[in-house]
Amino acid sequence: MGNGLYCDSLTKVYSNSGSKKALDAVSLDIPSEGIFSLIGMNGAGKTTLVRILATQLEPTSGAAAIDGLDVVKDARKLRERIACVPQEARTVPWMTPKQTVLSYLLWRGLGYGEASSRATETLAKVGLESQVNTLNRRLSGGMKRKVLVATVLSSDADIIFLDEPTTGLDPISRQGIWKFLEGLAEDRFLILTTHYLEEAEEMAKITGILHKGKMIGVGTLEKLRSDLKYQYSVMATSGPELPTVRDGIVTRARSGQTQILTNESEAYGISRLFLEKGIKFSMSKISLEDVFFHLVYRTDSEAQSA
Amino acid sequence: MRSWARQVLASILVNSVYEMKNYPVVLLNTVLSPLSFLIVITFVSKGQLIGEAIEGGFIMSMFQSGMSLQGDLSHLKNDFKLQDMVVSSPTTPSAYVTGMALAEVIYSIPALAVLAVLAAVYIHPGPFETFELLGVFFLMFLASVTLGFTLSTFSSDIVQSFAFSRLISTLFSTLPPVYYPIT
Numbered sequence: 274m275g276n277g278l279y280c281d282s283l284t285k286v287y288s289n290s291g292s293k294k295a296l297d298a299v300s301l302d303i304p305s306e307g308i309f310s311l312i313g314m315n316g317a318g319k320t321t322l323v324r325i326l327a328t329q330l331e332p333t334s335g336a337a338a339i340d341g342l343d344v345v346k347d348a349r350k351l352r353e354r355i356a357c358v359p360q361e362a363r364t365v366p367w368m369t370p371k372q373t374v375l376s377y378l379l380w381r382g383l384g385y386g387e388a389s390s391r392a393t394e395t396l397a398k399v400g401l402e403s404q405v406n407t408l409n410r411r412l413s414g415g416m417k418r419k420v421l422v423a424t425v426l427s428s429d430a431d432i433i434f435l436d437e438p439t440t441g442l443d444p445i446s447r448q449g450i451w452k453f454l455e456g457l458a459e460d461r462f463l464i465l466t467t468h469y470l471e472e473a474e475e476m477a478k479i480t481g482i483l484h485k486g487k488m489i490g491v492g493t494l495e496k497l498r499s500d501l502k503y504q505y506s507v508m509a510t511s512g513p514e515l516p517t518v519r520d521g522i523v524t525r526a527r528s529g530q531t532q533i534l535t536n537e538s539e540a541y542g543i544s545r546l547f548l549e550k551g552i553k554f555s556m557s558k559i560s561l562e563d564v565f566f567h568l569v570y571r572t573d574s575e576a577q578s579a
Numbered sequence: 580m581r582s583w584a585r586q587v588l589a590s591i592l593v594n595s596v597y598e599m600k601n602y603p604v605v606l607l608n609t610v611l612s613p614l615s616f617l618i619v620i621t622f623v624s625k626g627q628l629i630g631e632a633i634e635g636g637f638i639m640s641m642f643q644s645g646m647s648l649q650g651d652l653s654h655l656k657n658d659f660k661l662q663d664m665v666v667s668s669p670t671t672p673s674a675y676v677t678g679m680a681l682a683e684v685i686y687s688i689p690a691l692a693v694l695a696v697l698a699a700v701y702i703h704p705g706p707f708e709t710f711e712l713l714g715v716f717f718l719m720f721l722a723s724v725t726l727g728f729t730l731s732t733f734s735s736d737i738v739q740s741f742a743f744s745r746l747i748s749t750l751f752s753t754l755p756p757v758y759y760p761i762t
């Protein structure tokens with residue numbers, strides 16, 4: 274257990290859920306830098322894991338530490354370094370963005386003068402300089418999210434938790450927040466949960482896939498791909514006469530197209546055939562979404578057969 | 580210690596000062612309940628029980644201050660997830676709760692100020708009586724804050740929380756012993 278984010282058989286059972294495990298022996302060991310995204314279906318355990326790592330909740334068993342600081346035993350020390358925007362966090366409507374950031378900095382122990390100037394600076398950084406004294410309730414959804422992100426950004430915390438920071442935002446606002454987070458991750462460690470897989474794929478250095486409380490995959494996209502049998506995807510418009518796929522899986526993609534998951538040489542072979550027949554198609558390495566669906570399907574199948 | 584005081588200040592700002600500053604109309608709300616009882620009792624007793632009515636008003640204000648903590652803590656915890664943000668920061672639990680509780684007293688300052696003026700005019704308490712009254716108010720506040728804080732830890736729904744807060748507030752601040760000299 275050195276630098277980095279470390280979990281060893283982390284398990285959480287809520288007292289009101291019988292024996293159902295919200296987290297089931299989650300183990301991981303990753304560097305504490307850049308963006309670590311946690312993906313998974315609703316109820317997969319993402320928020321529980323974030324809450325334990327952010328020292329809001331104690332695990333039932335197992336251990337977790339960030340940069341050598343145990344989330345239970347060293348919680349006080351760790352809290353000096355972390356900041357968190359919880360899932361469904363909202364700005365307080367009767368406060369302004371400046372008051373929101375300023376009070377948070379006072380909570381972190383900064384003096385009033387420093388907190389005030391830092392609040393103004395940080396809000397300007399996120400593009401809210403003209404809204405610093407507008408009531409939060411008058412801001413748009415995207416602006417409110419920016420206020421929350423600015424709140425944690427304004428602190429000296431170098432480990433930041435963001436639980437679904439872009440949920441419910443329109444695509445433009447979402448893009449703005451993600452761009453902003455990308456910059457933020459240059460010198461801080463960001464742990465975030467999201468349902469937007471394409472964004473996690475684009476930004477996260479490392480991704481963890483949680484399913485029914487278990488960590489079913491963790492690593493860079495390349496590493497996650499390499500754990501699967503097929504790393505290539507060929508998409509064709511539905512209805513073409515498909516070539517025989519010797520080694521691969523043929524599925525129907527959400528777009529309605531036919532998707533063939535296969536290995537590299539087979540993917541090139543199929544592509545050549547499609548070209549000869551004049552069938553429109555695209556070929557690429559499998560996406561995070563493909564990895565996600567594949568791992569979830571595989572885990573469920575294994576559980577059923579067991 | 581300095582850091583602790585700043586954390587207390589943050590809680591006070593969030594839970595009372597900013598709300599009073601940005602929505603001054605809420606100040607009226609804090610004055611209404613104690614003064615409405617005071618007026619009714621004064622009218623009904625044709626002014627004879629104004630002293631008891633003022634003391635009852637004080638006690639009602641102090642008790643309501645403490646009980647409001649229940650609703651406010653639940654609101655900030657459940658609806659804004661503010662408490663989770665604060666937990667994941669260097670803020671100590673004692674600073675957070677002390678600040679939140681003091682914020683409730685600050686919120687009641689308008690009512691307390693009006694009642695203090697009325698007390699000076701109609702009751703003329705001596706130094707010992709003043710000390711005695713302050714002691715009672717403080718203990719009343721402490722009891723209601725403890726009750727409010729305890730209930731807030733169980734509450735996960737804001738509608739239920741505010742309903743409880745009002746119910747208990749009304750029970751304790753209008754039934755005996757608050758106005759027992761009248762009965």
